[in-house]
Each structure stands twice: as C-alpha cells, then as structure tokens.
Amino acid sequence: MASLFDAKKLILAPQAGVTDHVFRQLCIEQGAQLTYTEMVSAKALSYGNAKTQGLLSLAPNETSVVVQIFGHEPQTMAQEAQMLEERLGDTIFAIDINMGCPAKKISSKGDGAALMKDPDLAFAIIKAVSSAVSIPVTVKFRRGFELDHETAPEFAQLAEQAGASAVAVHGRYAQQFYRGSACWDVIARVKEAVSIPVVGNGDVVDGPSAKALFDQTSCDAIMIGRGAQGNPWIFREIQTYLATGEIISRPTPREKMDMAIRHAYLLREHEGNYLARMRKHAMWYVAGLPGASVYRRAFNDAVTFEDFKQIFNEAANYAEKVQESIQES
Ligand SMILES: Cc1cc2nc3c(=O)[nH]c(=O)nc-3n(C[C@H](O)[C@H](O)[C@H](O)COP(=O)(O)O)c2cc1C
Incomplete structure (x- = not known):
C-alpha cells in the first residue's frame, strides 16, 4: 500500500x-x-x-x-x-x-x-x-x-x-x-x-x-x-x-468545449439516462465563460447530444469573438 x-x-x-x-x-x-x-x-x-x-x-x-x-x-x-x-x-x-x-x-x-x-x-x-x-x-x-x-x-x-x-x-x-x-x-x-x-x-x-x-x-x-x-x-x-513549479496555462475556451462535447458523447454512448448528469457537468464546463448564464438556461432545454454540442460550440465561438475584440481594442 x-x-x-x-x-x-x-x-x-x-x-x-x-x-x-x-x-x-x-x-x-x-x-x-x-x-x-x-x-x-x-x-x-x-x-x-x-x-x-x-x-x-x-x-x-x-x-x-x-x-x-x-x-x-x-x-x-x-x-x-x-x-x-x-x-x-x-x-x-x-x-x-x-x-x-x-x-x-x-x-x-x-x-x-x-x-x-x-x-x-x-x-x-x-x-x-x-x-x-x-x-x-x-x-x-x-x-x-x-x-x-x-x-x-x-x-x-x-x-x-x-x-x-x-x-x-x-x-x-x-x-x-x-x-x-x-x-x-x-x-x-x-x-x-x-x-x-x-x-x-x-x-x-x-x-x-x-x-x-x-x-x-x-x-x-x-x-x-x-x-x-x-x-x-x-x-x-x-x-x-x-x-x-510552473503554472501551465489553463485550457482555452475551445479546448474546454471540445472536452465537454467529448464528455457528452461518451455519456450518451455508455449511460442510459444521462441528461441530468450531463446538464450538471455542462454548467461546470461553461462556468467563467462569457454568456455562461445564458448557456446554463439552454442546457436545461437540451435533450440530445446534438443540442449539447451546438451550445458548447456556440460558447466556444462567442468566447473567441469576445477575446478577439478585447485584443483589438
Ligand atoms: C457532489 C459531491 C458528491 C460527493 N460524494 C461523495 C461520495 O460518494 N463519497 C465520499 O466519500 N465523499 C463524497 N464527497 C466528498 C468528496 O469526496 C470530498 O471529500 C469533498 O468534496 C472535499 O474535497 P474537495 O474540497 O476537493 O471537493 C462528495 C462531494 C461532492 C461535492
């Protein structure tokens, strides 16, 4: 041991x-x-x-x-x-x-x-x-x-x-x-x-x-x-x-959302009634991203893997846009 x-x-x-x-x-x-x-x-x-x-x-x-x-x-x-x-x-x-x-x-x-x-x-x-x-x-x-x-x-x-x-x-x-x-x-x-x-x-x-x-x-x-x-x-x-002693950089919003999509995919493949569980994980994955509260509401209406995937992709796209506009200004 x-x-x-x-x-x-x-x-x-x-x-x-x-x-x-x-x-x-x-x-x-x-x-x-x-x-x-x-x-x-x-x-x-x-x-x-x-x-x-x-x-x-x-x-x-x-x-x-x-x-x-x-x-x-x-x-x-x-x-x-x-x-x-x-x-x-x-x-x-x-x-x-x-x-x-x-x-x-x-x-x-x-x-x-x-x-x-x-x-x-x-x-x-x-x-x-x-x-x-x-x-x-x-x-x-x-x-x-x-x-x-x-x-x-x-x-x-x-x-x-x-x-x-x-x-x-x-x-x-x-x-x-x-x-x-x-x-x-x-x-x-x-x-x-x-x-x-x-x-x-x-x-x-x-x-x-x-x-x-x-x-x-x-x-x-x-x-x-x-x-x-x-x-x-x-x-x-x-x-x-x-x-x-190095603090490595946190995953980008895109990396986070790709992980979330994979998580949803695997849950759908392996767990019968996975929606409640995935909603919980989904909220955690988007925490801290711009527009998180809007996505949280959307997850409550998500009923298929495709629904989750679409929301995660939107979250990644929007976070990238916000990031670009911050860099330009
Ligand atoms: C949602 C949730 C479920 C938990 N379920 C268990 C459990 O099944 N068995 C257990 O020993 N501890 C359980 N815990 C306690 C955790 O294992 C851990 O002791 C606690 O969260 C403190 O660690 P943390 O500050 O890293 O979260 C649970 C904690 C949470 C938040």
Missing part, C-alpha cells in the same frame, strides 16, 4: 452523481493517478440492485480503482467486499469504506459520517471487511461529526487498529457539510497519530494549493473533488506544478 501512495499520488475523490466511469476516464487521461467509484451501498449490492451494479462499471483506461462502499452492517459489508474483490480481480486496488458522508439520507440510517459517532461499530465494520478480503481496505472520514469536536486523530488510530491500510481525511466536520474552509492542520495531526498512509483532502483547487497541502501536513497523497468538476485538466496542472 505504501508503495502506491509514496509518490505523492493525485487521486480523484469519490463524488456521488459526478465521478462515474466516463468522468473518471477523462480525469485519468489528464493525469489522475487513482480513482474512486461513487459510493456504493453494500445493502443494495447484496440485493443485486441493477442501478447499484451500474456504479461498478469501469473506464477503459482504468487499471486501478478503489470501490467505495457504505453501510452499517459489518457482515453485509464484508460479504459484498469479498464479492467485489472476486468480481473485479486485478483492477480493484482497494475497498474504501465511507465514514464521512454527512447527507441526511445516509447518516440518518447510521451510515457514512454517522459511524464517527459510533466508534465500536466503525471498528467492527473495518475489522470485518479487512478480514474478508486480501486487498487493502481504506477508510474515508471527516474531521469529526459535531462542529468543533475533532475526533479524526483517534478515529484514524481506531481504523489502523481494526486493519485499515490507509485513511483519507476531509478536513471539515460532518455538520459543516461543505461550508467554511477545510482545516488542513487536522490532516497533519492524523498523520502524526498513525503509521499507515494518510490521504489529505479538502479545498485543493490548483498546483499551489496541492503543494501547500502536501507541505503543511506531510500527507502521503491528496484527493481532489470539486476542483475537478468541469476541470479534468487539474491533475496535469498539479503534476506539472509539483514537478517544476
């Missing part, structure tokens, strides 16, 4: 409703070194739920994936982890257990971040899962559950004792959801508390913030979530910055 995290790995963070295999494919092409699936319900897997099975589709260039599961029943989770290991073979790098999701529909059932409030059950889950599989088991959690009650360092120790091979820490309390800024000091405290690798997470948006997170916490790898939305290039940018 350590060998896989010892080169300052850049990881695409799991994001339900966002990091499907198509988005992961684009991020890997742009330099993401490890990817996580969206969180997958162990219970739903045990029922053979078709939609949940769909979350296990892999990208063609994905040679190493972490499957993230959630739940609160140690035996169900262990059994499904075993099934995943058998089914995905060499491609599965690790099973990650979600102990950080603050969403009500998850935590009200005792899953996700609610497990930070029940350390005994969290221990039993990690122990059961890590005993059931031969691949590494990792745990992703937050600074703590309740606001201003930091428990991450002890929780990380508990995870290590229960058999976890690495932990990932998002430096916000569950009760913060995504408000405020992530505390990176807690990641440093977790790093001091355990001897397994620690993945730092929260508010990395470019090369300098990635370097700062590594420097301030001595974490072994970093995980990027929202910074990759509409911006798969972030991995290349960070890699270059870490290696050379």
